[in-house]
Amino acid sequence: MGLILWIDGNTFATTLLEKIFKNQALSFYSLQNVDDFLYLVEDLKPVVIVLDYPTLLKNKSRFFEQLNSSELLKTLPFILIDGIEGESELQNVIGQIKRPFDPFEIPNQIKKIISHQ
Numbered sequence: 668m669g670l671i672l673w674i675d676g677n678t679f680a681t682t683l684l685e686k687i688f689k690n691q692a693l694s695f696y697s698l699q700n701v702d703d704f705l706y707l708v709e710d711l712k713p714v715v716i717v718l719d720y721p722t723l724l725k726n727k728s729r730f731f732e733q734l735n736s737s738e739l740l741k742t743l744p745f746i747l748i749d750g751i752e753g754e755s756e757l758q759n760v761i762g763q764i765k766r767p768f769d770p771f772e773i774p775n776q777i778k779k780i781i782s783h784q
Contacts, residue, residue, distance in 0.1 A: 668693060668694075668714065668774075668777070668778055668781065669694060669712075669713065669714035670694035670695070670696060670711055670712070670713040670714060671688070671693070671694065671695050671696070671713060671714070671715055671717060671777060672696050672697075672698070672704075672707065672708065672711065672713035672715070672716045672717070673695060673696070673697040673698070673716075673717045674697070674698045674699075674700070674701055674704065674716065674717070674718045674719060674722055674723075675697070675699070675717075675718075675719035675722055675748060676699050676700060676719060676721070676722040676725070677719065677722075678699060680770060681697045681699070683770050684697070684770050684773060685697060687770055687771060687773065687774065688774060691774055693774055696711060696713070699722075700722060700725065700726060701718075701722065701723055701725070701726050701727075701729060701730040701733075702726055702729055703729075703733075704733065705733040705736070705737055705740060708737065708739060708740050708743065709737065709739060712739070713743065714744075714781065715743065715744045715745070715746055715761070715777065715780075715781055716743055716744070716745050716746070717745075717746045717747075717748060717764070717777065718745055718746070718747055718748065718750075719747075719748040719749065720747050720748060720749050720750040721749060731756060734757075741758070741759075742759065743759060744759045744760075744761040744781070744784060745757055745759050745760050745761065746760070746761060746762045746763065746764060746777065746780055747760055747762075747763050747764070748763070748764045748765075748766065749763075749764075749765060749766050750763050761780055761781070761783075761784045762780035762783075762784075764776060
């Protein structure tokens with residue numbers, strides 16, 4: 668599995684997930700907001716972006732501004748955390764993760780979602 672870009676304002680959960688991914692020798696990079704992430708997507712080229720929907724809503728206009736300006740970002744798959752089924756503005760949603768979740772199961776859950784796309 669390639670790099671997972673995890674965008675979530677919940678720093679406690681994200682810190683734990685970073686340790687879990689590192690212990691399993693899996694590539695993981697996290698951000699706390701969607702304010703300025705496009706350059707990281709273009710540099711890191713993640714295989715999937717896991718996006719916390721409440722974090723997206725904090726700056727939805729900036730997120731979609733970046734999305735609409737990048738052909739790469741438009742093609743990347745997204746997994747939403749606590750997302751809304753059928754988010755019409757986000758075309759490449761391949762799965763969802765609901766809270767509360769077991770952080771130790773997240774790597775396997777992401778692998779399963781990616782393999783079914």
